[in-house]
Structure formats: structure tokens, C-alpha cells
Amino acid sequence: MTDDHSLTLANVVQFDATAAVADAFDGARLTQARRLRGWTKKELAGRIDVTPAAVGQYEAGAIRPRPEQVRRIAEVFTYPASFFAAGRPRAALDTGGVHFRSLRSTPARERERALAFTERLWELAHELESYVRLPPVDLPGWDGGEITGNALSDPIxxxxxxxxxxxxxxxxIPHMVRLLESRGIIVAILPYLSPDSRKLDGFSTSRLPRPIAILNEERNDVYRHRFSVAHELGHLIMHGEAHPGDIHHERQADAFAAAFLTPSHAIAESLPSRVDFTRLSNLQQTWGVSLDSLLVRCREMGxxxxxxxxxxxxxxxxxxSQGLLPNTPVEGFPGEIPVMLKQAFGMAQRKGASERRLADDLHWNEEDVRTLLQLGDPRPALHLV
Incomplete structure (x- = not known):
């Protein structure tokens, strides 16, 4: 009798919770969750037993799902139902607000997944700032979500x-990633989410209250990695208005990266007038740029x-092709691996934060928190001999 009563009470409480979420349902949260999974509206509709049109209406806010539908939505995403309620700080990005390098080579689904990842990243940073003061943003013209004033349009x-x-x-410059993080810019590695993740190059945005640069984990060469960081930095300070895939903007960002990493007046006397790969390799290690970049600089300087x-x-x-110039993995260069949010979490723990508490406050699951903080799986590994 007591067990039946407890079960009935639990069902009533759950219904009340999902009913409250249904009344305050935020369609944009559903869009974010769907994009992060890489699902189309049709695919989500099949999982929650509604029509694609109904999913579109939920996301647009034209109609709200019923409590039993909210419960089903939460189940398929393995999120608490409260995740889909309005009223919490939420990032909002679209393709037009992000500096994607190419729109042709990357499927739209993968770009949407990357946008959802970036939105989540900012929301986690915002939550961490309730415990820890992150470095203030130090960018020319930065004004909390946009670049204002006289834009620096010339790369040099x-x-x-x-x-x-x-x-x-x-x-x-010894460490590019650490440099950006010290200036308040969030840098993160996009996790390998699908086979198409490899097609997505680095990207950045200045449309959120803190600028963000995202790098691709598949690029396992520290010199190209550093150039990619400098490229996105160029976008952030030169291109307040994003024009994804714009060739002119991409060339400007490349020119900025080269000038920022290897100022012409500082490196000119060191560059060989003849092709000397031994000398170029020494310069590669000194300046932290690829042989490709150095050859381009030699050509640019005549x-x-x-x-x-x-x-x-x-x-x-x-x-x-003969394997004589292998890539140099990023892992061997600590200053090129993002750590700002992970270290902020370490400080926040001393003020009572935990993976569980962050997950509860964000209405996520703990796995999402661990993924974005790059904490790994906390469970001990079983090794069989």
C-alpha cells in the first residue's frame, strides 16, 4: 500500500514538473539540443512520435508540447525536462554570425552542430563566472558582443x-592559445562528433558576450594549429560582421596570421634567399610557424x-611523402591546449562547485559538463590481464 502510494505521488510530481515546463517551453532550447545531436526535424519527430511540422512549431514557439510530449523529449535527449524551460541565460547563434571558412565543404548539419556546441560553451563559461572572474576581454573595439568603432581592416x-x-x-610568440585565453577569449577544441567533423575547419564568433575561437581536433600539427588560432584572431578584430566563406575575408585573416606570427621587419633578415630547408626548419622552431608559411613569406618579400x-x-x-617531415603533435606543447575553463572549474570547486552542481544549475547532464571541461570519464578503468 505504501509503495503504491509512493509511486503514485512520484508520478504526480513528475507530471507537475513536466506540466510546468510545458507552460514555459523554450523552443530555442529544443533547436539547440536537436542540432547538437545532428538530427533533422524529421529524425527528431520520429523519435518522439509527432510530425516534423509539429517539431518546427515547437521550435518556433507557435505551439507548446503537452506534458507527456515534454517527458518524451527529455527522455530521447537524456536531459532533465527542466532544460527545455525558458528563463535561463541562453546563447543564440546562426551561421551568419560565425566566421566559417567554407560553406561548401561542410554539410549544413555539421555547421549547426558546431553552433550548438559553441552556444553551450558560452553558457558553461557564464555559469563558471558566478564562481570565478575570468580574464577581461582585451580586443580593440570590443564592446560585449560586437566589435565597434573604427575596425582595423588592413591585416598588416x-x-x-x-x-x-x-x-x-x-x-x-611562445604560446598562441594561452595568449588568447589570457586576453579573455574562449578557445576550445571541437570534439570529434561525426565523420563530417573533419570537414569543419576552425571558426570564431564575436556575437556573444565573450569572443570564442573553436579549433578542429583533427588538425594534429602544432604549427598549423597556431596559424589557425592567429587566423581566427584576425577575424575577431577585423571582421565585426561575419560573412561566412567570404574569400576576401579569409585571405585577410591569413595575411593577419602571417603578419602577427612573423612580422616582416623582424623576420626578413633571417629568411634565406635560397631554398634551404635546414635553415627554414630552424626558423620554424624559433617562430612556431610551418615551413609552408615560411615559404610564403619568402615569396611575399621577394x-x-x-x-x-x-x-x-x-x-x-x-x-x-617520404615521411621525412612528420607532423609535430599539439599535445607536446601545453601552451597550445585550451585550459581556461578547466582551470576556472578547479578554482570554482574551492567555492563549492562540482560537476553535479554545474549540471544541475545548467539543467544539463554531467557528461555534457565533463565533455566541455575536457575532464574525461571519472570512472576507474578496468584492465584485464
Whole structure:
């Protein structure tokens, strides 16, 4: 009798909770959750036994799901039903607000998944800031969600101005990721979410209250990784209005990255007038840039003719095909691995935060928190001998 009564009471409490969520249902939360899973509206509709049109109406806020539908939605996503209620800080991004390098090579579903990941990342950072003060954003023209004032549109001028503002001098930059994080920019590695994740290059946005740069974990070479970070930094300070896939913007970001990492007046005397891969390899390690980038700089500064450049590229490709120039993994360079949010969580733990508490406050599950903080699986591994 007591067990039946308890079960009935639990059902009533659950119904009351889902009824409250149904009354305050936030369609944008459903859109975010669906995009993060990489599901179409049709695929989600099949999982919750409604029509694709109904899913579209839920997301648009035209109609609200009934309590039993809310319960089913929460079950298929393995989220608490309260995740779908309005009233909490929420990031909102669309493709037009993000500097995607190419729209043709990446399926729309993968871009939407990346947008949802970035929204979640900002929400986690916002929650952590209730415990810890993250570094203030230090970008020219930054005004809490947009770049204002006179935009630095010339890549060379912008690179010089930023080095000056950040007090970097003219020499090599030891750690690019750590540099951005110290200036209040969130940097993260996009996890391998699907086979199409490999097609998605780095991207960035200045449309949220804190700028974010996302890198692809498949790029396992520290020199290309650093250039990608500098490329996204160029977008953040030069292109307040995102034009995804715009070739002119992409070329400007590349030019900024080259000028920021290897200022011409500082590296010019070190570049060889002849193709000398031993000397270029030494410069690679000193300046933290790829051999490709150094060859481009030699050509830009008039040290190599078109014919010389062509021969150099052929030799470089031949060396790589023979396995003589292997990639240098990012893991060996701690300053190039994002740590700001993970370290913020470590500090927050001393003020009572935990994975469970963050998950409860965000209305997520703990696995999502661990993934974004790069904490890994807390369970001990069983090894059979």
C-alpha cells in the first residue's frame, strides 16, 4: 500500500514538473539540443512520435508540447525536462554570425552542430563566472558582443596594432592559445562528433558576450594549429560582421596570421634567399610557424621568384611523402591546449562547485559538463590481464 502510494505521488510530481515546463517551453532550447545531436526535424519527430511540422512549431514557439510530449523529449535527449524551460541565460547563434571558412565543404548539419556546441560553451563559461572572474576581454573595439568603432581592416596594420596593445614586441610568440585565453577569449577544441567533423575547419564568433575561437581536433600539427588560432584572431578584430566563406575575408585573416606570427621587419633578415630547408626548419622552431608559411613569406618579400617557389614546394611535398617531415603533435606543447575553463572549474570547486552542481544549475547532464571541461570519464578503468 505504501509503495503504491509512493509511486503514485512520484508520478504526480513528475507530471507537475513536466506540466510546468510545458507552460514555459523554450523552443530555442529544443533547436539547440536537436542540432547538437545532428538530427533533422524529421529524425527528431520520429523519435518522439509527432510530425516534423509539429517539431518546427515547437521550435518556433507557435505551439507548446503537452506534458507527456515534454517527458518524451527529455527522455530521447537524456536531459532533465527542466532544460527545455525558458528563463535561463541562453546563447543564440546562426551561421551568419560565425566566421566559417567554407560553406561548401561542410554539410549544413555539421555547421549547426558546431553552433550548438559553441552556444553551450558560452553558457558553461557564464555559469563558471558566478564562481570565478575570468580574464577581461582585451580586443580593440570590443564592446560585449560586437566589435565597434573604427575596425582595423588592413591585416598588416591590425597585426602591428594588436602586438602593440598586448605588449608583445616584435619577437616570436611562445604560446598562441594561452595568449588568447589570457586576453579573455574562449578557445576550445571541437570534439570529434561525426565523420563530417573533419570537414569543419576552425571558426570564431564575436556575437556573444565573450569572443570564442573553436579549433578542429583533427588538425594534429602544432604549427598549423597556431596559424589557425592567429587566423581566427584576425577575424575577431577585423571582421565585426561575419560573412561566412567570404574569400576576401579569409585571405585577410591569413595575411593577419602571417603578419602577427612573423612580422616582416623582424623576420626578413633571417629568411634565406635560397631554398634551404635546414635553415627554414630552424626558423620554424624559433617562430612556431610551418615551413609552408615560411615559404610564403619568402615569396611575399621577394626573396624567391615564382620558379624558385615552385621548386621549393615540389621539394617540400616530396620530403613529406617520404615521411621525412612528420607532423609535430599539439599535445607536446601545453601552451597550445585550451585550459581556461578547466582551470576556472578547479578554482570554482574551492567555492563549492562540482560537476553535479554545474549540471544541475545548467539543467544539463554531467557528461555534457565533463565533455566541455575536457575532464574525461571519472570512472576507474578496468584492465584485464
Amino acid at each position: 596594420t591590425a597585426a602591428h596594432a594588436l602586438r602593440t596593445q598586448w605588449g608583445l614586441g616584435e619577437g616570436p 626573396l624567391h621568384s615564382d620558379a624558385t617557389s615552385s621548386r621549393a614546394w615540389r621539394r617540400l611535398n616530396a620530403l613529406r
